[in-house]
Amino acid sequence: MRMRHAKGCHIKPKVRAVVAIAAALLVAPSAVAQEITAYDLVAGALDLTRGDTSHTEMTMQVKRPDWERSTSIVAWSRGREDTLMRFTAPAKDAGNALLKQGANMWTYTPKLNRTIRLPYSMRSQSWAGSDFSYNDLSRSDKLLKHYQLEIVEQREEEGRMIYTIDAVPRDDAPVVWGKEVWVLRDDYVMLEQRFYDQEMTLLKRMTTMDIREIGGRVVATRMRMQKLDEPDHWTEVIIEAAQFDIELPDRMFTVFELKAGAS
Amino acid sequence: MNPMLLFQLSWRNLWRRRRRNGLLLAAISFAVAGVVVLNSFIRGMQVQMTQTAVNNMNGHVKVLAPGYLDDPGIARSFDLAKDWRPDVLEGIEAEMVAGWASRVRVPAVVMSERETRGVQLVGIDPAAEAISFIGDMAVEGERLSGSEDGRLLVGRALAEQLETAAGRRIVLITQGADGRNREAGYRIAGLYDAEGEGLEKAFLFTGIANVQNLLDASVITELSVRLTEDRHGPNVLSRMIDALTGLDVLTWQDLEPTAAAMHEFVDVAIAMWFLIVMGALAFGLINTLVTAVMERTRELGMLRAVGMRPRAVVVQVVVESMLIMVLGIVIGLALGMLLYLPMASGIDMSAFAAATEEFGFSALMVPKLEAGDIWLVVSLAIVIGLLASVYPAWRSVKITPLEAMRR
Numbered sequence: 001m002r003m004r005h006a007k008g009c010h011i012k013p014k015v016r017a018v019v020a021i022a023a024a025l026l027v028a029p030s031a032v033a034q035e036i037t038a039y040d041l042v043a044g045a046l047d048l049t050r051g052d053t054s055h056t057e058m059t060m061q062v063k064r065p066d067w068e069r070s071t072s073i074v075a076w077s078r079g080r081e082d083t084l085m086r087f088t089a090p091a092k093d094a095g096n097a098l099l100k101q102g103a104n105m106w107t108y109t110p111k112l113n114r115t116i117r118l119p120y121s122m123r124s125q126s127w128a129g130s131d132f133s134y135n136d137l138s139r140s141d142k143l144l145k146h147y148q149l150e151i152v153e154q155r156e157e158e159g160r161m162i163y164t165i166d167a168v169p170r171d172d173a174p175v176v177w178g179k180e181v182w183v184l185r186d187d188y189v190m191l192e193q194r195f196y197d198q199e200m201t202l203l204k205r206m207t208t209m210d211i212r213e214i215g216g217r218v219v220a221t222r223m224r225m226q227k228l229d230e231p232d233h234w235t236e237v238i239i240e241a242a243q244f245d246i247e248l249p250d251r252m253f254t255v256f257e258l259k260a261g262a263s
Numbered sequence: 264m265n266p267m268l269l270f271q272l273s274w275r276n277l278w279r280r281r282r283r284n285g286l287l288l289a290a291i292s293f294a295v296a297g298v299v300v301l302n303s304f305i306r307g308m309q310v311q312m313t314q315t316a317v318n319n320m321n322g323h324v325k326v327l328a329p330g331y332l333d334d335p336g337i338a339r340s341f342d343l344a345k346d347w348r349p350d351v352l353e354g355i356e357a358e359m360v361a362g363w364a365s366r367v368r369v370p371a372v373v374m375s376e377r378e379t380r381g382v383q384l385v386g387i388d389p390a391a392e393a394i395s396f397i398g399d400m401a402v403e404g405e406r407l408s409g410s411e412d413g414r415l416l417v418g419r420a421l422a423e424q425l426e427t428a429a430g431r432r433i434v435l436i437t438q439g440a441d442g443r444n445r446e447a448g449y450r451i452a453g454l455y456d457a458e459g460e461g462l463e464k465a466f467l468f469t470g471i472a473n474v475q476n477l478l479d480a481s482v483i484t485e486l487s488v489r490l491t492e493d494r495h496g497p498n499v500l501s502r503m504i505d506a507l508t509g510l511d512v513l514t515w516q517d518l519e520p521t522a523a524a525m526h527e528f529v530d531v532a533i534a535m536w537f538l539i540v541m542g543a544l545a546f547g548l549i550n551t552l553v554t555a556v557m558e559r560t561r562e563l564g565m566l567r568a569v570g571m572r573p574r575a576v577v578v579q580v581v582v583e584s585m586l587i588m589v590l591g592i593v594i595g596l597a598l599g600m601l602l603y604l605p606m607a608s609g610i611d612m613s614a615f616a617a618a619t620e621e622f623g624f625s626a627l628m629v630p631k632l633e634a635g636d637i638w639l640v641v642s643l644a645i646v647i648g649l650l651a652s653v654y655p656a657w658r659s660v661k662i663t664p665l666e667a668m669r670r
Contacts, residue, residue: 121379203376
């Protein structure tokens with residue numbers, strides 16, 4: 001009786017340890033997954049391609065049924081709010097620039113030598129003849145402020161978690177979409193972004209075609225924006241080179257620099 | 264000579280040529296009836312245009328901040344005490360005022376998933392808007408519940424352009440009191456039908472408190488006062504100008520000069536139209552009277568020979584002319600009334616709705632017969648009857664017994 005008791009006492013800690021380890025193994029992944037919120041994922045995705053500051057060189061290809069056009073762009077960004085983009089080629093477009101500073105946007109055309117503050121009414125229009133609207137370029141932190149974010153699906157693919165996030169605009173949000181869907185990888189790389197109208201019809205979609213390491217980060221380097229009602233119209237952005245967290249002068253994101261930096 | 268005898272003579276003379284005079288009578292009656300009916304149409308249109316102009320958020324008298332018309336926006340606004348009423352002013356009686364409404368009206372940009380449009384955002388107190396077209400427009404979906412309602416009423420034509428519908432959200436962008444942009448999403452309560460697509464495309468309505476919140480301003484940009492009758496306009500206008508110093512106090516005529524010009528033109532048009540028709544008729548009358556006089560050369564010569572004064576001959580012709588004219592007017596008015604009465608409640612023009620809405624008219628055409636217009640018809644007809652008898656009368660006195668005997 002004593003022996004049995006002693007033996008029982010001897011075994012119990014072992015069992016306890018096994019149970020604890022098993023439990024830890026079982027619980028750990030889900031605990032990690034639960035810690036990642038939709039908000040973190042979206043914020044992470046926004047910061048990944050921007051960093052504190054960034055300098056990107058990219059090519060934009062606009063494809064139409066009867067023609068296509070390729071342009072080169074350099075872009076600088078700071079935080080979630082400020083961006084400066086400048087066309088460098090072809091010669092016809094070189095110098096055209098766009099500045100986003102907080103909620104405001106300006107364009108600059110060297111041929112007119114004028115900066116124009118972009119009225120809100122024009123922001124749903126196409127930017128530089130592409131399938132992107134000015135709003136697509138300026139929307140960064142709107143997503144965190146004005147949308148209700150929710151992870152609706154997660155799956156594992158090639159050892160990585162893929163999250164599908166529904167972003168439903170709040171009732172008073174200055175957003176026209178019925179909802180947006182973001183598909184993100186657990187390293188914050190954006191795989192797909194879909195825009196739905198309020199009848200939940202898919203209107204346009206941005207898909208990532210290529211993911212590479214660039215400037216020390218793994219990011220989506222080739223993305224295609226396409227409107228669903230015009231399947232043979234699309235725009236691709238290819239990131240050729242990128243640097244992150246670099247020193248940028250404060251005057252970079254000013255209207256003065258928008259004009260002065262062109263020459 | 265006994266006037267009764269002269270009258271009898273003229274009356275009998277008329278009956279001597281029944282067919283000829285009957286045709287003339289028919290022509291006069293027909294012209295008078297036609298003029299009465301057509302005038303009632305033109306007058307009805309004029310009244311309707313006035314109503315439309317007054318209904319178009321103008322009222323009879325409208326108060327605006329100086330400069331608002333040149334540069335509309337929340338920067339051009341003013342404040343009135345919450346309990347301000349037009350009838351507290353000296354000289355304005357409560358029964359002159361049908362109602363009043365304050366609004367905030369600012370230019371805005373509206374965006375849906377597919378389209379962007381420029382509009383006027385109007386914050387209203389729905390309860391006060393019985394004085395404008397907002398009060399009686401048809402709404403599909405829900406109406407605004409009150410001045411706190413944060414939803415929108417969107418015109419049907421605009422909703423079609425935006426490809427949106429009741430229950431959906433659209434985004435509004437406008438400038439706040441501090442000059443900075445405001446943007447926010449709003450849900451659409453309902454779609455309204457107004458008379459004219461222009462209105463539907465121009466105005467977006469929401470609760471006035473909702474707009475004031477969005478703009479961070481507790482002020483209003485306009486106040487409309489509607490009167491029970493048009494004629495109180497000048498009096499109320501001058502009282503309000505005296506009371507509301509520093510603000511622009513305007514009439515609907517100031518705000519819609521085209522409608523005001525049309526309004527004045529209609530008065531002239533009615534008179535001209537009548538003059539033309541009656542003028543043409545006058546020549547028929549002259550012709551008939553001259554023929555009658557020439558036919559009776561022998562007779563008139565004989566009457567002169569037995570001592571009838573030339574004046575009596577003239578009176579005889581004039582009385583003949585007047586008799587046929589007055590008879591024509593009476594029959595014409597009766598005929599006009601007969602045609603007008605079945606249409607008095609309005610003629611449905613919805614078959615041409617697209618065209619009438621284009622010009623800002625309602626699809627229901629309501630003719631209006633005014634006593635003043637009837638008096639105009641009667642008096643002008645009598646004057647023309649008198650004028651038309653001048654030449655035949657002159658011809659009749661030129662007949663001498665000698666000339667008459669030679670015939």
